[in-house]
Every structure is written in C-alpha cells, then in structure tokens.
Amino acid sequence: MKELLFKNRNFASLFFGRLVTNMGDSIYYVAAMWLVYELGGSAFYTGLAGFLTLLPGTLQFLIGPLVDRWQIKKVLVRTQILQGILVLLIPAAHYAGILSVSFILIIMPIISALNQFAYPGQAALLPRIVRKDQLMKSNSLFSFAFQGVDLAFNAIAGILLTVVGAITLYIVDSVTFIVASLLFGLIKLAEKEAAGEKKKIKEAAQQYKNDLAEGFSIVFRSHLAKFLLGSIVANFAIGSIYAVLPAFADGRGGSELYGLYLAAISGGALIGALSASLFGRWPIGKLTILLFFIGGVMWLISGIVTSNSVSILLFGISWIPIGATNVIFGAAIQSMVPSQLLGRIFSVTASLGAMAMPLGSLLGGYFADMFGPGSVYLASAGGILFISFVWVLNKTLRSLPASSSLNPEEMGLPSEDQSV
Numbered sequence: 001m002k003e004l005l006f007k008n009r010n011f012a013s014l015f016f017g018r019l020v021t022n023m024g025d026s027i028y029y030v031a032a033m034w035l036v037y038e039l040g041g042s043a044f045y046t047g048l049a050g051f052l053t054l055l056p057g058t059l060q061f062l063i064g065p066l067v068d069r070w071q072i073k074k075v076l077v078r079t080q081i082l083q084g085i086l087v088l089l090i091p092a093a094h095y096a097g098i099l100s101v102s103f104i105l106i107i108m109p110i111i112s113a114l115n116q117f118a119y120p121g122q123a124a125l126l127p128r129i130v131r132k133d134q135l136m137k138s139n140s141l142f143s144f145a146f147q148g149v150d151l152a153f154n155a156i157a158g159i160l161l162t163v164v165g166a167i168t169l170y171i172v173d174s175v176t177f178i179v180a181s182l183l184f185g186l187i188k189l190a191e192k193e194a195a196g197e198k199k200k201i202k203e204a205a206q207q208y209k210n211d212l213a214e215g216f217s218i219v220f221r222s223h224l225a226k227f228l229l230g231s232i233v234a235n236f237a238i239g240s241i242y243a244v245l246p247a248f249a250d251g252r253g254g255s256e257l258y259g260l261y262l263a264a265i266s267g268g269a270l271i272g273a274l275s276a277s278l279f280g281r282w283p284i285g286k287l288t289i290l291l292f293f294i295g296g297v298m299w300l301i302s303g304i305v306t307s308n309s310v311s312i313l314l315f316g317i318s319w320i321p322i323g324a325t326n327v328i329f330g331a332a333i334q335s336m337v338p339s340q341l342l343g344r345i346f347s348v349t350a351s352l353g354a355m356a357m358p359l360g361s362l363l364g365g366y367f368a369d370m371f372g373p374g375s376v377y378l379a380s381a382g383g384i385l386f387i388s389f390v391w392v393l394n395k396t397l398r399s400l401p402a403s404s405s406l407n408p409e410e411m412g413l414p415s416e417d418q419s420v
C-alpha cells in the first residue's frame with residue numbers, strides 16, 4: 001500500500017512538500033520561542049509568543065470556504081514563499097541592530113496565519129488524489145511527515161541553538177520554505193478540480209458567507225460538536241505546556257533539554273500516528289477513554305520524577321493518544337464528509353478546538369511566573385485526563401464504534417449524494 005501511494009506523483013509531491021515545510025516549522029518554532037525567552041528573560045514572554053502564534057489557528061474556519069473554492073496548489077506555493085521571506089526578516093533585523101522581543105512577536109503570528117492554509121488544504125487535497133481505502137494510510141504517513149520531522153528537528157534545533165545560534169537557524173529555515181514551494185508546484189490536478197470559480201465580487205462574498213454558515217451548521221447539528229468540549233480543555237493544557245517548556249527545560253538543564261522535550265512530544269505523537277491503523281480497529285469510544293487516561297497519568301508522573309531521561313520518556317508516552325486519535329478522527333471525517341465540504345468542516349472543527357490554545361499559552365506563561373513552570377506543567381496533565389472523563393460520562397461518545405463502522409447518518413452528517 002505504501003509503495004503504491006508513492007507511485008502516485010501527486011501524493012508524493014504533497015507528502016514531500018509537507019515533509020520539508022514541517023522541517024522549516026520545527027526549526028522556526030524552536031528558534032523563535034527560545035529567542036523570545038532569552039531576549040525577554042521570562043516565561044511570560046514565551047506565553048505571550050505562544051498566544052500570538054496560536055491565535056491565527058482559532059480563525060482557521062474563515063479559511064475553510066476559501067480552500068474549498070480556491071486553487072489549493074497555488075495557495076500552498078505562495079504561502080510557502082511568503083513564509084520564507086518573513087523568516088529572513090529576523091536575521092536581517094539582527095544584523096541591522098534592531099532585533100527585539102517586540103519585533104519577533106509581530107512576525108510570529110503573521111507566519112502562523114499563513115501556515116493555517118496548510119492543514120485544511122492537505123485535508124481537502126488527499127481525497128482528490130488517493131482512493132477512499134487509502135485515506136487511513138495516507139493520513140498516517142502525513143502524521144509521520146509532521147511528527148517524524150518534529151521528532152528529529154526539535155531535538156536537532158535545540159542542540160544547534162547552543163552551537164550556531166538562533167539567527168543562523170533562521171537563515172537555514174528560509175531555504176526549507178522555498179524548497180517546499182517548489183515541491184507543491186509539482187502537483188497536477190484535473191482542470192475541473194483545480195480551476196477556481198470566477199464570480200463577481202458580490203456573488204463570491206455572498207457564497208463565502210453561505211459556505212461559512214453551512215460549515216458551522218453541519219458541525220453543530222452533528223455529533224462532531226460533542227468532541228469539542230474535551231478538545232477545548234486538552235488544547236488549553238497543550239497551549240500551557242508549550243508556553244512553559246522553555247523555562248521548565250532551562251530549570252532542568254538548558255536549551256538541549258528544551259529540544260528533547262519538544263522531540264518527546266513529536267515522538268509520542270508519531271508513535272500514536274503510526275499505530276493508528278492498529279488502534280483504528282477498536283471502538284473509538286473505549287479506545288479514547290483508555291488512551292487518554294494512561295496519557296494523563298504518564299504526563300503527571302513525568303513532571304514529578306527527578307531523572308531528566310525518565311521525565312522525557314514518560315512525557316513522550318503521554319502524547320501517543322493525541323497522535324493516534326488525530327489520525328483516526330481525521331480519516332473518519334474524510335471518509336464520511338462529502339468532498340466539497342471537507343475544507344470548511346476541517347477548518348471549523350480545528351478552529352473551535354484550537355480556540356483554547358492561545359488562552360492556555362497566555363495564562364500558562366503568566367502563572368508560570370507566579371507559581372513556577374513546574375506547577376503549570378503538572379496542572380496541564382489534568383487537561384489530558386479530562387478527555388477520558390468526558391468520554392466516560394457521555395453515552396454517545398463512549399459508545400462510538402470503530403471508525404470503519406461509522407456512517408454519516410449515525411453521526412448526523414450529510415452523505416455524499418445529499419444536496420448541500
């Protein structure tokens with residue numbers, strides 16, 4: 001199956017483009033957060049940086065209708081080029097002697113906003129370029145492209161920070177975005193799939209509003225809305241942990257440990273993603289309850305043990321449920337939702353789930369300054385445990401069957417042949 005997927009040139013171009021752009025994202029994020037921590041000297045500034053970086057993700061629902069109608073290939077190519085240019089502004093400001101925390105805090109959310117096109121764009125493209133029975137494997141491979149690169153480059157970037165410095169990393173980073181744009185440019189779509197609809201501005205604006213409203217309506221009329229409570233709390237915890245990790249790692253060893261903790265996140269999520277095909281055979285309800293309970297306990301213990309290696313290992317294990325369920329839920333939605341609705345459905349659910357992350361980052365940095373990063377690290381474990389408790393208490397969620405047994409009608413979603 002894997003070999004057949006890579007013989008598909010469109011899939012290969014999209015996959016390797018995502019691989020390279022994730023490489024750039026990993027290098028950029030590690031360098032930016034550590035540089036903000038160094039220049040600001042406080043966990044509050046990393047919390048603020050996380051807040052500003054994560055905030056564009058809450059507006060991803062605005063992008064969904066555009067992804068469904070625009071030429072996705074051009075969007076991916078152009079956003080990569082723009083990100084490459086913006087990343088170069090930071091070394092330029094450094095050599096000009098004007099680099100400051102404020103400058104970085106302005107650049108970070110702009111790059112993040114451009115990056116919001118990647119996920120719904122990929123989600124909308126995959127069903128067009130692979131068969132339905134290849135979606136689970138395709139999503140697992142893309143999770144590997146995301147988490148696998150993070151696993152390697154978060155650790156490598158943490159080490160390189162002490163060797164060459166953040167400014168040099170930014171210069172390398174800009175090259176990765178340009179390479180990604182070239183790879184995305186190799187994608188070939190049928191004319192009827194790639195061509196945008198040329199409408200008058202007034203008509204297009206009205207259609208956009210209709211599409212946007214339809215995306216929210218479908219999500220809240222379906223059982224997808226019941227997933228959101230646990231997702232909101234978990235994302236609050238995730239936002240908090242990203243904000244305090246630089247200070248937490250600095251207290252235990254320095255930038256090398258920061259990279260290793262980030263690598264543990266990616267490693268655990270990667271293992272979960274690659275195991276999704278196995279986990280996908282189990283009932284989603286029971287699987288979610290079990291995995292997130294184990295993950296929350298592992299996270300909690302990782303913040304208590306004194307050994308750095310054990311702490312990093314347990315922290316990585318706690319991210320396995322997140323990686324597995326991301327793939328399982330994503331493939332389930334792709335197989336049930338009509339292709340012409342995928343962009344807006346993915347972006348609406350991603351936005352609603354991500355809304356708590358910026359707030360978690362901001363408050364995480366604030367409380368880390370008051371009570372210490374260790375306290376916030378432990379409190380964040382509660383967000384993972386909360387998912388397990390929510391699914392136990394909700395009959396609909398705990399009774400969900402395996403993803404292969406789900407169907408649109410039972411989930412309250414429109415079928416492919418229903419008018420939209």
